[in-house]
Amino acid sequence: MKKDYDYLIVGAGLFGSTFAWHARQAGKRCLVIDRRPHTGGGVHDRLIEGINVHEYGPHIFHTSDEGVWRLACRFVRFNRFRLHVKANYKGRIYSLPFNLNTFREMWGTATPEEARRTPVTVLTREYPAAYVPGGEAYYPVNDERNDKLYARYKALAGRETDVVFGGRLAEYRYYDMDRTMRSAMDAWERECRRKI
Numbered sequence: 006m007k008k009d010y011d012y013l014i015v016g017a018g019l020f021g022s023t024f025a026w027h028a029r030q031a032g033k034r035c036l037v038i039d040r041r042p043h044t045g046g047g048v049h050d051r052l053i054e055g056i057n058v059h060e061y062g063p064h065i066f067h068t069s070d071e072g073v074w075r076l077a078c079r080f081v082r083f084n085r086f087r088l089h090v091k092a093n094y095k096g097r098i099y100s101l102p103f104n105l106n107t108f109r110e111m112w113g114t115a116t117p118e119e120a121r122r123t124p125v126t127v128l129t130r131e132y133p134a135a136y137v138p139g140g141e142a143y144y145p146v147n148d149e150r151n152d153k154l155y156a157r158y159k160a161l162a163g164r165e166t167d168v169v170f171g172g173r174l175a176e177y178r179y180y181d182m183d184r185t186m187r188s189a190m191d192a193w194e195r196e197c198r199r200k201i
């Protein structure tokens with residue numbers, strides 16, 4: 006049978022993409038598939054009025070891993086990101102954590118309506134939501150029951166000799182973006198050693 010690909014990579018999130026990129030660099034033929042209509046997984050964003058808006062929640066990239074930083078900089082240009090946490094309390098906007106500015110705001114004029122009138126502001130809301138089948142599984146719930154169930158899946162996965170399991174879904178754990186990339190880079194290195 007004709008072998009068209011060396012790797013079928015299921016999931017075009019950071020883990021799958023990082024793994025695929027390394028495999029391609031090594032001359033491997035990869036097919037990357039995803040059930041979503043876009044690449045990037047949970048990190049995907051789309052442009053709204055010239056502003057990159059995260060489809061699945063805001064993402065802030067930070068790393069102290071030199072290798073991850075160098076890899077990320079090959080593909081994206083970083084802008085200077087500043088996080089301003091605001092609280093909407095009884096219809097008024099306050100800065101967090103509390104500082105002198107907050108006191109000014111307590112007697113000042115910053116209201117949600119004024120914030121909305123700023124021409125290039127995109128307001129997104131992040132709020133807790135229970136998982137419903139078919140919905141987005143944002144975070145793993147690492148309680149005792151789920152961790153035990155995951156351990157059983159992991160044991161089954163361990164029997165597979167030709168499958169690499171990785172990323173937040175396969176490992177059922179929360180990973181920051183840089184840790185996901187690092188884990189894919191390490192997985193690729195293990196794969197190279199295994200194939201020698």
Ligand SMILES: Cc1cc2nc3c(=O)[nH]c(=O)nc-3n(C[C@H](O)[C@H](O)[C@H](O)COP(=O)(O)OP(=O)(O)OC[C@H]3O[C@@H](n4cnc5c(N)ncnc54)[C@H](O)[C@@H]3O)c2cc1C
Binds near residue numbers: 062172174180185
């Ligand atoms: C709300 C939120 C906020 C976050 N904020 C930050 C942050 O500020 N900073 C930070 O460092 N990290 C943040 N993270 C974590 C970050 O999103 C993850 O580290 C990263 O997305 C993990 O990448 P991944 O490839 O493992 O998984 P994913 O990004 O989930 O990619 C997996 C892909 O596999 C696809 N897939 C799944 N099953 C199948 C299937 N059966 N067939 C085909 N395709 C399939 C999915 O559609 C998805 O595209 C945040 C996460 C969330 C949920």
